[in-house]
Amino acid sequence: MDLTLPIYQHPTLVTLIDDSQTFLESLSFQLPHQLARRAFHDVEAALASVREAHRTSTQFSITVGYDEQVLSFERRVVAFDVDQIYRQVMNRHRFLLPAVLVIDYAMPQMNGVAFCESVSALPCKKILFTGEADERVAIDAFNHGLIDRFIKKSDHAALDRLETEVRTLEKAYFSAQSRTMQDLLSRHSFTFLSDPAMAALVEQLRRQYGFVEYYLFPNPSGILFFDIDGKPTLMVVETEAGLLSQMEVAEDNGAPEELVAGLRDMRLLPFFADTGMYTDAIEQDWLSYCLPAQHCAGKQDYYWALFDLPAHLLPGPVYSYADFLRDQEAVC
Template identity: 70%
Template sequence: MNISLPVYQHPTLTILIDDSQSFLDSLAFQLPPHMARKVFHDTQAALDWLRDAYRHSPSKSQSIRVNYDEQAFSFERRTVAVDIEQIYRQSMNRRRFLLPSVLVIDYAMPQMNGLAFCQAVQDLPCKKILFTGQADEKIAIDAFNRGLIDRFIKKSDHDALDRLELEIRSLQKEFFHAQSLTLKDLLSRHSFTFLSDPALETLVEQLCKRHGFVEYYLFPNPTGILFFDMHGKATLMVVETEASLMSQLEVAQDYGAPLELLTGLRELRLVPFFSDSGGMYTDALRHDWLSYCLPAQICFGAQDYYWALFDFPSHYLREPFYSLADFLRDQSADIKS
């Protein structure tokens, strides 16, 4: 699997499909409460819902456009423009948590067996786990080798539920790797080199565990990653390199910034987030510049990255935020009603 950061990642739906309603109820109950899921005991209903869900997928709003230089006639000189703001703006889509990323499908079902179901949704990007009985193991292995499924788990295994939870989490991550592969390859060649650095991926995973972040999005200016916790609290991880801090230094020098700020930038000790001035130092910040800076922490990767975590100003989002906690509350209310 590719070891690098997706350009965004958020909680998604796990779809459970089994002809036994009692088994579905038991399985859904035993999964962690914060792992959103939807259950189907009718395969046709599941197929119809999945296709409709992907027709309304929030990822369709992501904008990648190719612009052609009128003065350039060769293919090699074509330029690609990416509307990076559209990446973190996906956090404002209330339907993002309804995106189905992983299917957990029983094999032996009367309407349509699990393998036939996987073939029917082969064109969809969701990952697939086949839940099988002991007698179906050879069928599952063959389906895995043919690429029809991504994992299979035997129901009879003593640790089947623990394995299922682990595999769901792993495949959700693979889902976002696949969804953002083209964007990542484009962006990591330019200002977002950290996307392809395993050291940054490890750091982001550690920060998610430490601070309870459940979703994140690439942020364009300043370069970094925008995190949200379960209740919608936003935190921006600003990621700088030595070159980008020297660019900040040049701007600050042009504006006659205080010596302490210039020294901190020159010595790579400060990470700024001038949130009220378009990201760069201005005269208006002279007497309050320290409140816009934090001590630089260092991530040693393919190059040194200087980073800090800032509270994210609410005016950047422009509208009320719909959090994972809001979604789970609404989903629970729908089930009860």
């Protein structure tokens, strides 16, 4: 089980593939409304749709550069624009990504295992939804890495398990997709990405506040959450060293003593969204830019707080998951 934090995660479009239109309609009706899905009874149409969606999905780019004088491999430089992570929220098509496929086994055009072999080069996760007679086939496919889970249709809690596994595999998809960048970033300014305690805290906050998507945020460092209606909330995350560094800047800029003391004692977390740090404009109203620092004890001590993010700090209006679900209903 991955106990680290993907650099971003959002709802995706579960793809259901079964040759029985009646079964697909019944399954779609019984799944939760907030689990967006697209159903295919035509295997070839499903295959084409999944391939096209992954072909056109946005990929982050990592640039590797070298010292221009000596072209030294040891002096290689990795360049990555961290801002592009949270700017993904501007992509209206992000929810159309088929991260998890749910595939019937016994289909006349192509059986479920053959379908999984056909998309084995794609990063999507696969659940084989089988009948009793297909269990041996499913186990063999699982053991050969062709599928990620299998669920028997006859199981009493099949639908509950299907929802649970879809959400688990969706997170696993984003973990796999962002692992290289996560590793690079966690070695520098974003150490909390590799800390299981912070991963657990983010999951707790998602459940507590109903956040449906999040993105790594660069300045101040933290996690930018969005609820189903697209309302942004910024979780500012600091280390002890980071707060002490802010304290020194505050002192050098003549910030109020109460603010300096709050930073020194790890009691306050500031977010100067509109003014910049420690200007004359905040001298009388500095407390409105601060929240009590919450503590997370992980591999090191982290201090965090949840701030409302002013809409003007985003590149544009957010196409929310609620908007997407309404548009999907209109199409169906």
